[in-house]
Amino acid sequence: MIAFLTRTRQKGRMDLTDWLAWGWAILGTLVVAIPVAWAVISSLKTEAEINSFPPALVPRAAQTITVEGQAKPLSVWVRKAADGTEQTVALVRRIGLSATVLNPAKPQETFPVPVSELSQLKAFHLQWSNYTEPLKQFNFLRYLWNTVFVTVVATALTLFLNSLTAFALSKYRFAGRNAVFALILSTMMIPLSVIMVPAFMVIVGLNLADNLWGVILSTVSTPTGVFLLRQYMLTIPDDLIEAARVDAASEFRIYWRIVLPLCAPALAVLAIFSVIWRWNDFLWPLIVLSSPDNYTLQIGLNALQGQFNVQWHYILAMTVVTLLPVTVVFLFLQKYITEGVASSGVK
Amino acid sequence: MTAISMKDLRKSYRSLEVIHGIDIDVDSGEFVALVGPSGCGKSTLLRMISGLEPISAGQMSFDDQRVNDLSPAERQIAMVFQSYALYPHMSVRKNLSFGLENLRMDRAEINRRVEAVARMLAIDGYLDRRPKALSGGQRQRVAIGRAIVRQPRVFLFDEPLSNLDAKLRVQTRSEITKLHKQLKTTMIYVTHDQVEAMTMAQKIVVLNKGKVEQIGRPLDLFERPANLFVAGFIGSPRMNIYPGKIISADGSSVTVESVHLGRFTLPHAIAGIEAEEDIVIGLRPSHLRLGAADQGAGGGTMTVEQVESMGHETFVYGRTSQSEDLTIVHVPGHFEAEIGTSLAFTFDPAFAHLFSAASGVSLKEARR
Numbered sequence: 026m027i028a029f030l031t032r033t034r035q036k037g038r039m040d041l042t043d044w045l046a047w048g049w050a051i052l053g054t055l056v057v058a059i060p061v062a063w064a065v066i067s068s069l070k071t072e073a074e075i076n077s078f079p080p081a082l083v084p085r086a087a088q089t090i091t092v093e094g095q096a097k098p099l100s101v102w103v104r105k106a107a108d109g110t111e112q113t114v115a116l117v118r119r120i121g122l123s124a125t126v127l128n129p130a131k132p133q134e135t136f137p138v139p140v141s142e143l144s145q146l147k148a149f150h151l152q153w154s155n156y157t158e159p160l161k162q163f164n165f166l167r168y169l170w171n172t173v174f175v176t177v178v179a180t181a182l183t184l185f186l187n188s189l190t191a192f193a194l195s196k197y198r199f200a201g202r203n204a205v206f207a208l209i210l211s212t213m214m215i216p217l218s219v220i221m222v223p224a225f226m227v228i229v230g231l232n233l234a235d236n237l238w239g240v241i242l243s244t245v246s247t248p249t250g251v252f253l254l255r256q257y258m259l260t261i262p263d264d265l266i267e268a269a270r271v272d273a274a275s276e277f278r279i280y281w282r283i284v285l286p287l288c289a290p291a292l293a294v295l296a297i298f299s300v301i302w303r304w305n306d307f308l309w310p311l312i313v314l315s316s317p318d319n320y321t322l323q324i325g326l327n328a329l330q331g332q333f334n335v336q337w338h339y340i341l342a343m344t345v346v347t348l349l350p351v352t353v354v355f356l357f358l359q360k361y362i363t364e365g366v367a368s369s370g371v372k
Numbered sequence: 373m374t375a376i377s378m379k380d381l382r383k384s385y386r387s388l389e390v391i392h393g394i395d396i397d398v399d400s401g402e403f404v405a406l407v408g409p410s411g412c413g414k415s416t417l418l419r420m421i422s423g424l425e426p427i428s429a430g431q432m433s434f435d436d437q438r439v440n441d442l443s444p445a446e447r448q449i450a451m452v453f454q455s456y457a458l459y460p461h462m463s464v465r466k467n468l469s470f471g472l473e474n475l476r477m478d479r480a481e482i483n484r485r486v487e488a489v490a491r492m493l494a495i496d497g498y499l500d501r502r503p504k505a506l507s508g509g510q511r512q513r514v515a516i517g518r519a520i521v522r523q524p525r526v527f528l529f530d531e532p533l534s535n536l537d538a539k540l541r542v543q544t545r546s547e548i549t550k551l552h553k554q555l556k557t558t559m560i561y562v563t564h565d566q567v568e569a570m571t572m573a574q575k576i577v578v579l580n581k582g583k584v585e586q587i588g589r590p591l592d593l594f595e596r597p598a599n600l601f602v603a604g605f606i607g608s609p610r611m612n613i614y615p616g617k618i619i620s621a622d623g624s625s626v627t628v629e630s631v632h633l634g635r636f637t638l639p640h641a642i643a644g645i646e647a648e649e650d651i652v653i654g655l656r657p658s659h660l661r662l663g664a665a666d667q668g669a670g671g672g673t674m675t676v677e678q679v680e681s682m683g684h685e686t687f688v689y690g691r692t693s694q695s696e697d698l699t700i701v702h703v704p705g706h707f708e709a710e711i712g713t714s715l716a717f718t719f720d721p722a723f724a725h726l727f728s729a730a731s732g733v734s735l736k737e738a739r740r
Contacts, residue, residue: 264457267424272471272522273445282470286461 061348068341069151075337086150090115092132101146102126104138116143155342159329165343167318168325172304172347175240175321180299182245184292190246191254192280196266206255213248217308225312239313240321244303250295257291258284293361300354304347322347374434374525374558375400376421381430383416383582391416391582393430398560398575400435403552405561405573407605413582415530418562422528423447434525445474450519451528454535456511458503464490464514465499471522489521509540516548520555527559533568545572566606570594578602600732603654603725609687609700612660615729616653621645628653628670628726632692632699636670636721642735645726651735654725657687657700664716671718674699676709690715 034040089098099115114126233239376398383391406414419425423444490496586598597603616630665671674690686707726735
C-alpha cells in the first residue's frame, strides 16, 4: 500500500505527471467528499447552529445554566468589559443592542450591558435528536421499507430483463437486430421530463398509480443497462456458447449457466447503478405515489420541507441515513467495478 | 459407431455460395481429416456436420438418418474447438460434467464417467482447478475429455493442435491417434497442417474454395495426386513444378521435354494424350538428386540460392535458368553448398507426375 502510494514515474523523484496526478486525485476527493462531510457534520448540529453565521466546523451548542428565580435555563455568555476584565454572565433577555444579564453567583442582581460586550459560550455537542425525532414523528420505517422494496425488486428485475435483452442482441443473429439496438439506445437521449405525462397516463391506465409496482415496472428496462451488458457479452467468445449447445444445453440454460456467470462484473456494475438510481429516485416516485403510506424515503424527506419552513436539521440527518445503504452497497461491490473495467482489456 | 454421408452439400450466405456441392462418405469408425488452405471452407463444413451451421442444400445423414435439421445435441456429436472453449468459470470437473448434467443423467453415473475419462487422459490430478490455472496442453486434454465423456456418435475436431507448441503437438497427435484406436468412434478432424492429416487420418479430404479436390488414403494423395492443387498441397516441402510438352507417346512409354529438365522418357504408357500437348511436370524434392543426368533420365542445372540443413537431411533451393519457382532438392545427411554456385540435378523419370497444363488434372498412368 505504502509502496503503491509513493510510487512515482521515475524512482525517487516527483515528476510533473506525479504532481498532476496527485493534484487531480486530491481535488477530486475534496470536490466529492466536502459536501458529504459537511452534511454529516451539520446533521449533528442544533437547528440554531445550522443557521448561525459564520458556520462552525465542529457541532456545538450554547451552554445553559439553571439559575434560581428564573423559570427557564439561561444561556451562558462571556462579558468583556471596556476596561478589559472578563466575567461569565447568564443572559436573561435581550432587547435591541442592550441585554439584561445576571451574575450566576448572585442570581438576584440583574444589570444591563451592551450586546457588543457579550460573546456566547458554546461547547461541543452532538444533537442526536436530529436522528431520533424524525423516526418518531415520521413514518420513517414505512418509507424505508417502501424504498428497500422498490430498490431490491427493481434491481433484480433490471438485471434479469436487461441481461436477457443483451444476450439476444449480442449472441443471436436476426433481421433488425441492429435496428432494435439503435432504437433502445436512442431512448437514452429522451429525458424523463419529456415522457413524464404520457408515462404517467400509462401507469394510470394500468391501474398502478399510487402503487409501488407503478414505480418499479416503469424503471426496470434501462437502455444503459442493455448497452452495458451487451458490450460486455460481445467479449464472451461465441465458441463457449456453441460448446454449450454441443453439450446439449438449452438456450435458457446457456444464458443462465454460461453467460450470466461470465457477466458477473458487468452485472455488478449495473446492480450498483440500479441500486443508486432507484434509491435516489425522486421525480418519478413523486409523480406516481400520492398517499403517505406509499412514500419512499426521498419523497418522505421532501415532506420535511415546507413552503416557508425548512427543517434542515432533520433533512440533513435523514439524508445521511439514506446515504448509508448506497455507500455500503458501493463499498462491497466496488471491486467488481474495477474488475469489470480491468478484465475487459485483458484476455 | 456412425457412418456419415454427405450428398451435394451446399452452404450459402445470402447470395454468396461458399460450399459448392460436396459429396463425402465417412465409414463407421473412420478417422477422416479435412485439409485445405485457410478459407477453403473446411471449418464451415465441420460446423455443418456438427449442426452449428445450417445446411443450405443437399443432404447429410448419420447412419441413413437425415440429420439436416437436427441440433448438435440431437445429432449426438461432440466437438473440440480450436480455442478449446472451456467454460472459464467452472472447474475441470464441472466442465466435464456440464454436458451430462444437461442430459439429466444420474449423479453417480456422471461422477463415474468423469473419473474414468479423467484417469484415461491423466487429468485426474487437477479436476478441481479452473481452466485458467492449467497449461495449454492440459486445457487441450480437458477439451478432449469433455468430448469423450459424453460418448458421442461422432467426434469433431476443429484444428485442435494449432495452439500448442511443436513438441506438444507431436505428442498430442499420437495421443489422439491412440484414442481413436481405443474408442473406435467416427472422427472428423479439420486441419490446415498436412503433416497432421498425413500422420493421423485414415482418409484425407482435400478441400479448396468450397470444393473437394481429392479424397483418398494419405499415401494415395502423396503418390497419386489427382490434380496440381493436391500435388502442391500434400508433401513438405512442396512438389517442384515445371512446364513441359509431350514429344511422343506410345503403348509403353511417353517422352517429355522441358526447358528446365531436358528430354526424358517415362517407362509407362499414359492414356489419352497427344504429342505436342502442353503439360506440367511435378517432381517431389525427395525424387531429385544431385549429379549429372544419365542417358534417358531427366535433369538440369540450378543456381543455389539457399541451403537448409537439418543435420539428418538437407534441402537445397536453387533456380534453373528462366524459371520463376525455386527447385527444391532433398539431400540425405548434411550437405554444404556455396550460394550462387551451379549444381546439376537428375531424377528417375518413373517418378515424374504429369498434369494437363489446361485443366491441372493429373494425367494418370495407364494400367500396365
